[in-house]
Amino acid sequence: MRRPPRPTPRTWLGLLLAALLASCVGPTPTVGSYREHAAGALAQAGEVAAALELVAENAAADHLTTHYATTLVREQEERATYAREAFATRQPPPGTDATRERVMALLDATVAAAEDARILADRGDLTRFGDQRVAYRDLHDRLGVAEANLRDAPAREGTA
Amino acid sequence: VKKVLSLTLGVLTAVGAFIDIGDLVTDALVGARYGLNLAWVTVLAVIGIGTYAEMAGRVAIVGGRPVFDVVRERLGPRPALANLAASFGLTFLLLVAELCGIALTLQLVTDVSYLAWLPMVVFGVFVLVWRVPFSGMEKTYGVLGLAMLVFVVAMVALGPDWGALLRDAATPAPPAGESLPIYLFYAIALLGAQMTPYEVFFFSSGAIEHGWTTDNFTEMRMNVLVGFPLGGLLALAIQVTSAVVFQPRGVPAESLALTALPVAQALGTVGFGVAVIGFLAATIGATIETLMSTGYTISQYFGWPWGKLLPHRRASRFSAVLILSLLGATFIGLTTLDPITLTIYAVFLGAMTLPLTYVPILVVANDEEVMGEHRNGRLANGVASVYVVVLGLVSVAALPLLVLTTAG
Numbered sequence: 407m408r409r410p411p412r413p414t415p416r417t418w419l420g421l422l423l424a425a426l427l428a429s430c431v432g433p434t435p436t437v438g439s440y441r442e443h444a445a446g447a448l449a450q451a452g453e454v455a456a457a458l459e460l461v462a463e464n465a466a467a468d469h470l471t472t473h474y475a476t477t478l479v480r481e482q483e484e485r486a487t488y489a490r491e492a493f494a495t496r497q498p499p500p501g502t503d504a505t506r507e508r509v510m511a512l513l514d515a516t517v518a519a520a521e522d523a524r525i526l527a528d529r530g531d532l533t534r535f536g537d538q539r540v541a542y543r544d545l546h547d548r549l550g551v552a553e554a555n556l557r558d559a560p561a562r563e564g565t566a
Numbered sequence: 567v568k569k570v571l572s573l574t575l576g577v578l579t580a581v582g583a584f585i586d587i588g589d590l591v592t593d594a595l596v597g598a599r600y601g602l603n604l605a606w607v608t609v610l611a612v613i614g615i616g617t618y619a620e621m622a623g624r625v626a627i628v629g630g631r632p633v634f635d636v637v638r639e640r641l642g643p644r645p646a647l648a649n650l651a652a653s654f655g656l657t658f659l660l661l662v663a664e665l666c667g668i669a670l671t672l673q674l675v676t677d678v679s680y681l682a683w684l685p686m687v688v689f690g691v692f693v694l695v696w697r698v699p700f701s702g703m704e705k706t707y708g709v710l711g712l713a714m715l716v717f718v719v720a721m722v723a724l725g726p727d728w729g730a731l732l733r734d735a736a737t738p739a740p741p742a743g744e745s746l747p748i749y750l751f752y753a754i755a756l757l758g759a760q761m762t763p764y765e766v767f768f769f770s771s772g773a774i775e776h777g778w779t780t781d782n783f784t785e786m787r788m789n790v791l792v793g794f795p796l797g798g799l800l801a802l803a804i805q806v807t808s809a810v811v812f813q814p815r816g817v818p819a820e821s822l823a824l825t826a827l828p829v830a831q832a833l834g835t836v837g838f839g840v841a842v843i844g845f846l847a848a849t850i851g852a853t854i855e856t857l858m859s860t861g862y863t864i865s866q867y868f869g870w871p872w873g874k875l876l877p878h879r880r881a882s883r884f885s886a887v888l889i890l891s892l893l894g895a896t897f898i899g900l901t902t903l904d905p906i907t908l909t910i911y912a913v914f915l916g917a918m919t920l921p922l923t924y925v926p927i928l929v930v931a932n933d934e935e936v937m938g939e940h941r942n943g944r945l946a947n948g949v950a951s952v953y954v955v956v957l958g959l960v961s962v963a964a965l966p967l968l969v970l971t972t973a974g
Contacts, residue, residue, distance in 0.1 A: 456815045469830045473677040
């Protein structure tokens with residue numbers, strides 16, 4: 407029985423180049439997958455808003471030292487920024503510009519809320535930070551509604 | 567008092583190894599996500615680590631040989647070398663995580679970045695390991711580690727719905743809306759965090775450093791019976807506090823700072839201060855254990871003189887491994903690699919190597935020539951055999967789950 411021909415170095419090189427190319431070129435995002443990512447980013451932002459609300463409640467109740475509150479808030483600021491950057495760098499497919507705009511506005515609002523919280527905590531103004539808890543809850547609710555809209559009506563554009 | 571203090575090796579092992587940075591983070595994470603749904607893993611880990619630590623302690627006392635010496639003899643030099651590479655690599659990663667854990671704890675009370683603290687932490691650890699006697703370290707961190715009991719107090723003070731928690735604990739399955747692979751991923755991460763091999767390396771080597779003989783069997787067993795269940799109790803308390811505070815709000819407890827928040831909520835700044843002392847004791851204790859274990863494993867494999875009680879000049883290669891490990895860990899820690907992500911990967915990958923450490927201990931503990939009348943009884947063999955199967959399954963399932971769930 408004849409043995410099958412052995413792959414030549416050129417074949418191996420071709421396979422290697424193909425693998426490298428495949429790893430560089432990701433699948434083109436579809437409207438569905440883009441919405442899925444948008445919903446995921448909003449979910450992460452929602453977790454940040456919920457965490458800020460919890461920390462603010464504890465600050466209002468005088469349960470936190472300034473340094474501890476600042477550390478907690480700084481972590482949430484980093485998470486919010488990460489969620490925004492990860493979504494912002496994603497290429498939106500045609501027909502999703504309105505979704506992108508609305509989601510980015512909410513993500514920006516989350517980052518801004520976390521930045522403001524960090525400024526207040528860093529200044530040791532835990533009373534004013536604690537007073538913001540209602541605003542964080544409101545932000546959390548808005549993010550939750552937008553995420554639910556994206557997940558529930560993936561076929562419609564502009565529901566975020 | 568002397569009798570109570572004699573339990574400090576177990577308490578240090580429990581608080582410094584069972585409750586180390588890996589466990590602090592993983593317990594809070596699974597508590598916030600699953601409530602007490604994964605409490606069964608902690609129970610499984612306590613029984614497993616207790617069974618094997620007792621065996622390793624017995625082998626160390628009767629045979630005068632620590633775990634890695636046994637592993638090398640039973641696996642043969644080449645397979646044992648692969649085991650050494652895996653165990654050392656894992657322990658080294660955990661050393662990085664523990665050092666960062668101390669620095670992160672200091673960040674909580676100073677708001678100075680952990681990266682700025684890290685060099686000072688490393689210097690402090692070096693002085694501690696180099697200058698402070700073994701029993702001094704053990705007693706200090708064993709006793710300070712009891713500050714972690716603040717989580718038990720916080721658990722009671724938060725007034726959880728015990729009925730709901732017990733229902734959670736009695737339902738070892740993913741809650742509605744959670745996928746089975748991710749649930750299993752966290753189960754394995756938790757098991758890996760709570761049954762890390764360095765716990766038995768340290769415990770058995772510590773038994774030899776103490777010069778324990780068969781007269782110390784009761785002391786050794788008391789250390790196991792007090793230490794690991796105490797570690798399990800603390801782990802469950804962290805899971806409960808996290809479940810009560812974070813789960814209803816959907817906040818993922820993905821950091822050391824958040825792990826302490828339920829204590830602050832329940833007990834205010836005083837409780838938070840006690841938790842910080844507990845975190846420091848746990849992470850410093852674990853740093854000592856992981857650092858010593860890097861030296862123990864390599865020295866025991868190559869048959870070099872080892873031990874903290876030997877003069878540094880006599881155990882020069884052991885001391886060199888400690889210094890190089892500490893420097894290497896500092897370098898990796900300063901690369902800004904996220905220590906929490908590193909910890910989760912380390913404990914998960916560690917779960918894959920568990921059988922390589924535990925099976926040889928079981929084999930030697932049954933060797934009549936080595937153990938004589940102190941070889942395993944039926945109960946120890948029965949329990950240990952179940953764990954061989956469980957750890958084997960974990961080892962096989964770990965990698966596919968890591969890929970399938972993209973690390974949870």
